[in-house]
């Protein structure tokens with residue numbers, strides 16, 4: 001994937017509630033920041049892709065709510081319903097197909113809806129939905145399966161929460177920096193065993209945007225253009241009982257597809273930093289394994305040893321991750337943006353020295369069913 | 381309006397609710413399956429003629445081979461708990477049983493795949509992956525997945 | 539496009555679930571292209587969430603869509619969903635990332651209250667409390683169009699008669715009937731001037747298309763239908779926007795279609811659509827659209843829609859037959875509807891449209907309509923384009 005770069009990024013402040021702004025207001029803010037970052041005006045953008053979800057927005061044709069705000073007037077425009085990593089992947093396709101400059105934006109106002117009722121609607125209406133399953137309880141089934149597979153304890157899972165909430169102190173847009181300990185996590189109430197309140201991501205309002213460009217249009221961004229080296233995505237089976245929940249096989253496949261494009265054959269050595277969508281603490285461990293940053297079952301130990309900490313050899317979620325701000329759909333896009341900022345050396349207080357190649361991950365569906373991976377950064 | 385009019389403003393928030401009724405068809409396969417639960421307290425799976433997998437939940441076509449799966453297979457009402465959780469704070473609208481109750485992925489004897497159902501009637505701390513469980517059928521059955529009330533730790537003698 | 543699959547369109551398909559309905563179309567498309575599931579590189583799927591109440595349809599439907607172990611993406615834009623999915627699949631291939639991509643559009647409108655869901659499409663503060671659903675919204679356009687052009691209800695009824703009669707040639711169509719203008723005029727008003735006979739039905743159905751790259755397009759049994767160009771505009775968000783654009787800004791009611799048309803025709807080299815297109819499959823959600831959209835698409839001058847249509851130029855056997863399939867007025871499984879327009883245009887380009895074939899057709903226009911007067915437009919040809927951006 002020689003030809004595409006991220007030339008502008010923008011995020012809003014993420015918060016539990018932003019009642020003064022509508023979704024459109026948040027999108028306008030994020031797009032404006034991305035354009036400023038790219039030193040472009042909206043007239044320079046050829047195509048706009050938006051990301052929204054009719055359930056979270058409580059609105060059929062939810063993309064309509066942001067059509068004014070995203071600057072799509074008199075442009076080709078389309079909408080991907082799903083995580084920002086997927087929407088941005090479609091923006092990438094538009095650039096690869098010959099459009100010079102493509103803007104992608106996503107928004108989420110978690111404060112405006114009731115999350116369990118919405119995530120319950122991910123499940124099959126005939127066989128599963130009436131049982132009352134939703135995102136947290138289904139994730140708990142996966143967390144249990146993963147712990148059982150590798151003999152992990154809840155304290156190991158808690159390390160992710162402690163690390164990421166701590167990292168969030170250095171990220172000015174994060175929602176939930178917390179000084180917390182494994183004991184605090186263990187002492188927080190169970191939502192669905194083995195998941196406790198501090199293992200779970202918060203409800204968040206916010207938006208983000210990226211601008212992708214071909215080589216010619218990336219030139220104006222100079223050294224601030226960050227190459228897209230590989231993108232891959234892949235989907236596992238739907239019914240939970242059809243899957244091996246402890247095995248992140250779809251992520252392994254998505255990563256293999258992204259790494260093939262990026263000429264990465266030894267991710268643990270070639271990748272300097274990762275931003276993963278750990279909506280629940282255990283997910284960071286599973287996603288690290290799926291991305292090949294360590295072997296199967298080794299992520300707990302890798303985390304306990306501090307290797308994924310901000311000063312470790314492969315920092316994971318130095319931004320604070322989804323545990324510190326989880327605007328659904330935007331979450332995966334935030335991972336991409338954080339990687340871009342790190343590769344640029346412009347991540348501010350949470351900058352890690354010497355990041356050349358970074359990997360971002362996002363997912364759709366229950367228990368990370370459909371996975372997307374982005375590899376960003378310079379030459380090897 | 382002055383520059384800082386927003387500072388002193390209290391934001392109005394309008395409550396709303398989307399009310400769209402749904403009538404989901406179970407289809408022919410789903411209907412056969414649910415009728416069997418309702419009328420005979422019997423679980424049915426379907427076997428793929430190509431890969432041989434016995435699917436429970438039943439499928440009209442194998443999701444992998446894409447072949448029709450016309451063969452029904454009778455399954456036991458007992459099985460193995462693959463993984464589990466306990467819902468401590470379910471949303472009231474999502475609680476078919478009084479909390480705390482459990483969710484489990486259960487592989488029925490005779491099936492190759494698992495399925496999701498409720499766990500109830502277990503001692504706190506007694507759930508283990510790999511344990512034997514059995515179905516408890518609802519007394520009044522209407523042709524829904526809740527015709528199985530829940531699964532409980534098996535009382536079978538091995 | 540090298541493979542086409544569609545289910546029979548019916549008011550209710552109780553015999554299958556949504557996933558099974560999707561699978562029916564997918565297997566038909568794979569069989570049409572002599573492919574197996576393993577040959578597919580990626581899947582794009584779309585519908586409208588609140589019509590079935592399924593969140594994350596892309597992940598829920600993998601058993602039926604064939605996306606197990608493959609890349610899958612959901613694209614949704616309301617009425618334009620089907621054409622959005624087609625454009626999305628096209629870009630999957632045009633990017634060079636994939637060679638064989640499955641595009642799926644589907645809907646089971648029988649499973650919910652379509653109008654109840656559509657009302658939620660508009661802004662909860664400003665529009666929703668007073669918005670009466672698709673019929674009432676379109677009736678506003680019809681009223682305005684009649685006032686602007688002097689068109690009559692009978693002119694619109696002509697379109698409804700034409701499309702439903704065409705549907706007699708389409709074994710997949712939902713409503714297939716020979717009607718008269720008088721019969722349409724006698725159907726009850728839903729919202730003046732729109733009558734029951736002017737509106738599209740609610741339908742259960744699915745459609746799947748196989749898009750292939752130039753490199754592999756010759757590997758399939760049927761000749762490819764080529765994408766010659768595509769453009770879309772989704773301009774607006776509020777129900778009053780068309781009125782504001784026309785009365786306050788001095789513009790037109792439906793600029794999205796005019797903007798997309800300008801870009802598309804420039805790219806493909808269309809200067810006289812009535813002469814150059816051999817056939818058109820247009821997303822006409824109600825009969826009056828069959829008048830105004832002909833103007834916005836440049837088939838005639840503003841206000842010339844009724845005369846054009848009544849001249850017979852858009853009938854089977856006319857200069858450019860519109861909706862040989864029977865169109866949206868005969869079948870409207872909303873998420874599938876736009877994709878069916880593309881599928882029907884593809885069959886025409888392949889010379890495989892059966893009784894509804896326009897003889898010798900080599901250039902076709904397919905459109906999608908939705909949102910707040912949004913327009914998606916695709917030109918298909920029987921010949922490969924020389925070069926294409928976008």
Ligand SMILES: [Zn+2]
Nearest residue numbers: 428431442445
């Ligand atoms: Zn099979």
